[in-house]
Structure formats: C-alpha cells, structure tokens
Amino acid sequence: MPGYRVFGNVVLSFFTKLASGYWNLFDPQNGYTAIRTEALARVPLERVAKRYSFENDLLIHLNILQVPATDVPIPAVYGDEVSSIRLSKVVPELLHRLTVGYWSRIWYRYVLWSFSPIALLLFMGLLLFVVGLGIAVWVMFQIASSVVATAATVMLAALPLMIGTQMLISALQLDIQATPSTPTYSPFDARV
Template sequence: MTTIARIAVVVPCYRVRAQILQVIGAIGPEVGWIFVIDDACPEQTGDWVKEQCADPRVTVLTHSGNLGVGGAVVTGYRRALATPAEVVIKLDGDGQMDPAQIGRIAGPLLAGQADYSKGNRFHRVSYAQGMPALRLLGNAGLSFFSKLSSGYWQLSDPTNGYTAIRRELLTELELERLARRYFFESDLLYHLNQARALVIDIPMKARYENEPSSLQPMKVFWPFLLGHLRNGLRRICYTYFLRGFSVASIELLLGSILLVAGGGFGLWQWHISSESGIPATSGTVMLAALPIILGMQMLLSWLNFDVASEPRHPVHPMLRDRQTPTSQRD
C-alpha cells in the first residue's frame, strides 16, 4: 500500500497569515487531509485560507476563543480521527517546519516500526545552526526534566513540535487531559509513556529565518519546569507504586529516605558543631555520610532500571486489535 491517503496533517494557526499559504502549498501528495485550525487568530488566518486556498484536501476549523497550541492540535486530532488516516502529523503554520519532511516523520509509523515520532534538531551540531541562542539554552536546560517526567531517556529536543502519531494512540489517549498551551508536546510524551508507546526521534535541521514566534522562552520556563516536576512525580508514583511494585520501587523509596535522613542528620550535626565550636567526631561524620552514600547508590540503581524500562516495541498493533470489534477482524 502506498502512503497516499494514509496521512492527515493538523496545522494550528495563530498570527501566521503571511506564511500559511506557502506552508499548505508545500505539503505533498502523500497527505490526504489537511486541517487548518484557526485558534481565534487576530489576523483571521482561517478566513484567509478559505478565500485564497483551493486545495480540496484543506478543511478550516475555527475556535471562537483562543485555546492555545495544544487546544488547537487536539481539535485537529479529533477531526482527523473521523477520517481513515493512519498517521496524523502536527505541522506548525509559521514556516519553521519543512513540509517536505512529512514522509520522513511519518515513514516509521506507516511501516509499523513506531507509535509516535518527533523531530530532533540536536542530532548533529550543524542541525541547530540558526536556532536563537536563548531558545537553544532553554531547550537544553529543560531536557533532563523532560526525560524524567516522560520516561523517554533517549529522546532529545523535547519541545520540538514536528510530530507524527498513530491513530490507535489518539484513540487510546484521553485527549481532554492534555495540556492546552506550549507544554502540550511535553505533556503528550508523559501520556504516551503511560500507554507504553514506542517514541522515536527523526533527525532534522532547524529552520529559522524571519518567521515570527509567539513563544517567549523566559515566560514559559517556570511553567515548563513545574509541569515536568508534576508529571515526573505522577509517573514515578503510578509506575512504581500503583501499576507495579518491584525491587526498583524499594530502591527508590529506601534510597530517598536514606539520602534525606543522612543529609538532614549531617546538617543538624554541622549546625551543632558550628554553634559549639567542637568538631564532630569521625563516628558522627560516618553516621551522616553512610546513609547518603547508600542512598545515592540505590537511587542510581533505580535510575538505571528506569532508563532500561523505556518502551522498546510498538504498542499500536495490540491497541488496534483491542479497538477493532471482533466481527470486523480477519
């Protein structure tokens, strides 16, 4: 089977009137459906597309109020599920994502090799050339927290919005629970991990010219950080104490207790020593150091287990069998 009419593209639009027609015009014949989501754009991008675009694949959906990029993509996802599309691409309308890469992004999913794919602008140093320094720094700074919150330790460039997802995963996910603003892609990774989806990176070059961006890195840094910490805690509690309990769960729990207890005891003894002027004995130092050392060893062992437990096999075939009525199966 060819890739024609197996791919749908969702294009969230906000202040992209100057770029949107060029973006749509560059989408190749491998795409069967294009959903342009006007997220209450003050430039009336949706109306502009209706007036100027004659591509029969294009459907314009308009929000009466701004829901954010995540809200716009979820609207497109729901509409794409009404088509026979097997893979749904999220492509921004600002021109920073090359539509010629759609085949590369969707290819592994159409071949059944993965459940979700995303662009990676850091695969090579040269690929990130042209990316604003502030955005590059912020992306690198949040990368570790994204790995912790999502459980996908091998992924890079977590905020890359050039993504593809299998329809089986869209049916499985609770779309209404996904973040609606810029944290959308990062939050989606957390939910994909809970579904045990196989996620892969697709190397791509950064594409920054004169396109405007409504993303303000310093403004979203703290919401991103708090979102990652929240999701990380939720993932750890659910994975290691609710869904399953193993030796790694004991290592995480006991290691955390020993690290906190040793650190707290050491600080308390340091305070007493500084107040009295009497140096702490070697025995007291060991009482503080030993729990810290053991705690760190246990946490590192847990971390090794967590990295090794990243999903390795596509889950969509199993989901497809579960979602397909028995009467419709071969």
C-alpha cells in the first residue's frame, strides 16, 4: 500500500474512532463487518450510509445503541489491483458523514437519553474555547496596532482557552471510558 494511503488510513481511523466512539477498534476501515442478528435488527438500516462510508456510519449507529464492537483479526491481502476511489469525491462525503454522525451520537447518548457530564464538559469547553479564541484574536489585533497588552488582557484570553481545552480533554477522556464494553472474542466462537 502506498505511503499516502497508509497515512490516510491512520487519519481516517482516528476520525472514525472520534465519531463512532469505538476507541478500542484498531482499524475500522478494513471493509469487513460481522454483526449479530439481534444487533442488526435494532439498527435503522434505512438511515445507514450505502456507499464508502457504510462501515463508519454503521459503527456510529451501533454506538448510539450501545452495542459492543471488537476487532476480529483478518489478514490483509493486497494484489495488483488499483483502487478506483476518487479521493476528491469520497473525502468530503466521508468527513460530512463523520461530523454529522459525531454530533448525532453526542446528542442521543449524552444529551437526550441521559444528560451526561460528557455533554456538559463538551459544550462548556467548546463555548469557553471559542470565547478565548475570539478574545485572543482581539488582543493580537490590539498588539498589532501598537497597544500594549496588559497581563489582565492576556489572561482574559488565556484563561478561557486553557479551561476550555481542559474541559474538552476531560470530555474526550470520559467518552473513551464510555465505549460500550467489548466482548471477548474467540476465533472458535461460531456466533461472531
């Protein structure tokens, strides 16, 4: 696999983990999916993406339903085939799907069904970060126009940025801990 595809797979895997909430999965982009009938019956299949982002969108829907997911080791075999995927078309569609899926997962899991500290930390962290960023830009323009920035003015920008960043990191940490518990996998388990 070419280096740029490996890099793209790593980046896409991270964004899929962020959007789906399955931080325990190593490579959600491998193209193979096994799902139990009971779990599949709960998924609104008419709302799951049909094209390249199918695996990503399915994982988001499974996490909303709190269905555990695990990696099943499958060897990757590459031949001489050439990919026909046009990245200029697939990447924007996939990023849109992951963004919408992330906010849908946050809404259902952490706001609508139970107002979780994750939602509070995420929304307050975003608000403080944006406010701090806005003030920091304002301070930079003040400094550029020869106004001396006081320590209080700098802290007015730095404090919301720092607290907002810490709240976002805490929300991420709690989201990682809220990953649906993974079942143990045995290659001899015929139910997988």
